[in-house]
Amino acid sequence: MKKTLTALLFVSSLYIPVSGQSTTSDAGWNVDITNKTYAIRGYNESNSTAVSSPYGIMGAGYKTTNTSGATFGLRGDANGGSYTYGVHGSCSNAGVRNVAVWSSGDLVYTGSTYKASDAKLKEGIIPLSNGLRIITQLKPKVYGFKKEYSHMQLGKGKEAGLIAQDIQAVLPELVTENMFPEEIDAKGNKTRDGELFLAVDYVKLVPYLIAAIQEQQQEIEALKAGANGGKKASLNGVAAGLGGRAELFQNQPNPFSENTTIRYQLPGEVNAAYVYVYNMQGEQLEKFPVAKGSGSLTIQGGSLKAGMYIYALIADGKELDSKRMILTK
Numbered sequence: 001m002k003k004t005l006t007a008l009l010f011v012s013s014l015y016i017p018v019s020g021q022s023t024t025s026d027a028g029w030n031v032d033i034t035n036k037t038y039a040i041r042g043y044n045e046s047n048s049t050a051v052s053s054p055y056g057i058m059g060a061g062y063k064t065t066n067t068s069g070a071t072f073g074l075r076g077d078a079n080g081g082s083y084t085y086g087v088h089g090s091c092s093n094a095g096v097r098n099v100a101v102w103s104s105g106d107l108v109y110t111g112s113t114y115k116a117s118d119a120k121l122k123e124g125i126i127p128l129s130n131g132l133r134i135i136t137q138l139k140p141k142v143y144g145f146k147k148e149y150s151h152m153q154l155g156k157g158k159e160a161g162l163i164a165q166d167i168q169a170v171l172p173e174l175v176t177e178n179m180f181p182e183e184i185d186a187k188g189n190k191t192r193d194g195e196l197f198l199a200v201d202y203v204k205l206v207p208y209l210i211a212a213i214q215e216q217q218q219e220i221e222a223l224k225a226g227a228n229g230g231k232k233a234s235l236n237g238v239a240a241g242l243g244g245r246a247e248l249f250q251n252q253p254n255p256f257s258e259n260t261t262i263r264y265q266l267p268g269e270v271n272a273a274y275v276y277v278y279n280m281q282g283e284q285l286e287k288f289p290v291a292k293g294s295g296s297l298t299i300q301g302g303s304l305k306a307g308m309y310i311y312a313l314i315a316d317g318k319e320l321d322s323k324r325m326i327l328t329k
Contacts, residue, residue: 104180105153115203124282126312129322131211137170138162152180152195164198171208172308173280174201246270248313248321255326256301263296264313273315280308301327 059074076087091098119125141163145154168175178199183192249263266273270292277286277299285304288297290313299311306329312322 099178106155122282124278124284126276126278126282126310126322127319128207128211129215129312129319130324131208131213132215134170134208135212139166141166149195151183151192152197161202162200164200167200168198171205174204175199176201246313246315246320248275248311248323250323251299251311251325255328256299257328258301260299260301260325260327261296262299262311263294264290265294266290266292266313266315268292270315273313276312276314277304278310278312280310285309299325305329 057074059072063071074087076085078084078086087101089101139162140160142158142160143163144158145156164175176199178197180195180197182190182194185191245265246267247265251260251262253260262275264275273290273292275288275290275297276284277288278284286299290297304327306327308324308326310322310324313320
């Protein structure tokens with residue numbers, strides 16, 4: 001069956017509509033341009049609501065017979081250069097959800113995946129604590145996907161994982177709302193509406209799992225040493241170098257809408273201590289000096305936006321403990 005490919009060709013600052021078709025393995029048309037950034041550039045701008053899903057370049061590959069070999073809708077190969085990318089996807093529009101690369105169905109790769117994690121890119125870095133408490137609140141499930149959503153290529157058979165709504169109550173920053181694209185036929189007519197759904201970033205669970213294992217190991221070591229055990233023994237091990245017990249209590253009430261109180265206890269050998277308040281992106285929002293011994297401070301809800309926050313007790317440059325609080329409006 002003959003297939004037609006249409007695109008917008010960018011040649012020497014001229015935009016030229018082009019098309020090509022092929023019934024063999026050879027290209028229907030070929031572009032070879034020297035010293036230009038783009039060999040082929042597709043550009044599609046629409047200010048009309050009638051065009052709901054404009055494509056810069058759309059590739060579709062079909063086989064008329066069930067023969068061996070792979071079929072590619074769009075293939076990218078790159079060679080040479082210090083940094084070489086076969087396919088580069090980016091998105092910068094301030095929409096509800098921006099995705100550089102979308103895959104409907106399985107995503108298979110033979111290399112490795114890497115996430116930007118350089119210290120120079122980050123700010124407000126603080127140790128992650130309470131990993132064990134957070135992990136124990138998660139509710140792993142076994143499930144299958146409904147047949148009515150088979151067009152989303154969700155997978156077949158039983159799977160083990162987490163329900164997005166469950167994890168949203170514990171770690172809302174790991175859950176995003178996404179839109180499965182509407183389906184468009186070859187003539188540009190919509191054949192199926194898009195579908196809103198929640199997705200979970202499982203990779204971001206790894207630091208909490210590591211923290212939970214480390215905290216559990218600290219508890220085991222404390223029990224072996226004949227300590228009083230439990231999490232308090234682990235936390236106060238951090239403060240042992242200060243010569244006494246240190247403790248940060250959960251704010252009350254929590255969640256809160258107006259004001260909330262945070263109680264703490266500091267050993268007498270502390271020189272300087274503060275309670276810091278951070279948002280979930282690690283940005284420092286508040287800093288409160290605190291005195292030795294037992295005390296408390298009040299957080300004014302009116303100074304913050306509704307959401308989840310982290311507050312940490314830091315004495316003489318050491319983090320003694322941190323907890324989460326939720327502000328509602």
